[in-house]
Amino acid sequence: MKIPVMELFGPTIQGEGMVIGQKTMFVRTGGCDYSCSWCDSSFTWDGSARSTLMETEAIVSELEKIGGERFSHVTISGGNPALHKGIGELIELCHQRGWKVAVETQGSLWQDWMLAIDDVTISPKPPSSGMETDFAKLDHYIEQLTAASSNASLKVVIFDEADFTYAEHVHKRYPAVPFFLQIGNDDSTTTDDEALVAKLLSRFEWLIERTIESKEMNDVKVLPQLHTLLWGNKRGV
Ligand SMILES: C[S@@+](CC[C@H](N)C(=O)[O-])C[C@H]1O[C@@H](n2cnc3c(N)ncnc32)[C@H](O)[C@@H]1O
Ligand SMILES: Nc1nc2[nH]cc(C(=O)O)c2c(=O)[nH]1
Ligand code: SF4
Numbered sequence: 001m002k003i004p005v006m007e008l009f010g011p012t013i014q015g016e017g018m019v020i021g022q023k024t025m026f027v028r029t030g031g032c033d034y035s036c037s038w039c040d041s042s043f044t045w046d047g048s049a050r051s052t053l054m055e056t057e058a059i060v061s062e063l064e065k066i067g068g069e070r071f072s073h074v075t076i077s078g079g080n081p082a083l084h085k086g087i088g089e090l091i092e093l094c095h096q097r098g099w100k101v102a103v104e105t106q107g108s109l110w111q112d113w114m115l116a117i118d119d120v121t122i123s124p125k126p127p128s129s130g131m132e133t134d135f136a137k138l139d140h141y142i143e144q145l146t147a148a149s150s151n152a153s154l155k156v157v158i159f160d161e162a163d164f165t166y167a168e169h170v171h172k173r174y175p176a177v178p179f180f181l182q183i184g185n186d187d188s189t190t191t192d193d194e195a196l197v198a199k200l201l202s203r204f205e206w207l208i209e210r211t212i213e214s215k216e217m218n219d220v221k222v223l224p225q226l227h228t229l230l231w232g233n234k235r236g237v
């Protein structure tokens, strides 16, 4: 089956969430059912860049070509990878080669292949994104993953106080799911890395302090986007 691919890159490290630091390749798919105001990968859905329709075997060959034998983990992100049925076949091909597979999605669309993923990150969107969470859909998502004992986590990006309140609500609704807070990057186009890092570290400190204050947030992890601290807004890292 064919999948629209925006970019394939790596090996790099996973810069976010539950498997932060994990050496991994990335497959970034095209298209999203959301349009978050601060999306750092808006080229996947805003028409500014083109995807390439690729057979799953060709994706695997390309990963082998650019990553050689220097990886055993593949992260599928987007856009929303859950738009694409063909990813089930891609997961199978990766597993046949002994690679683990992670996915990044916002939890708005379900695919049965989600149950075959080794690390599922669900990132529901807070008010600052301009998107609205369909909690009935998210409930269903979490139920299916929990029933299958999937290795899943929730990750909420935080820009402001309203986002923090939203995150408290989400964590309270799904207390058994490992929960991550991630600092938001409000300037995902600047090339001034020094100023960007200074701003992100100061926002990170604010988020840590805010979390320390909150009695709803006793069992959470607070993280930056490690790749942004290291490489700024550079694409393909
Ligand atoms: C580009 S999205 C693609 C996967 C999926 N559409 C999603 O949103 O989960 C990958 C991750 O980047 C996060 N992200 C996007 N823009 C960001 C920004 N400006 N600052 C911090 N995190 C951001 C998303 O919340 C998500 O967790
Ligand atoms: N290094 C690195 N880590 C990431 N974690 C999530 C990413 C994404 O854009 O989905 C991402 C990315 O683009 N690069
Ligand atoms: S859901 Fe993810 S890819 Fe889609 S617009 Fe939001 S951050 Fe970007």
Ligand SMILES: [Mg+2]
Residues within 6 Å of the ligand: 040, 041
């Ligand atoms: Mg990213």
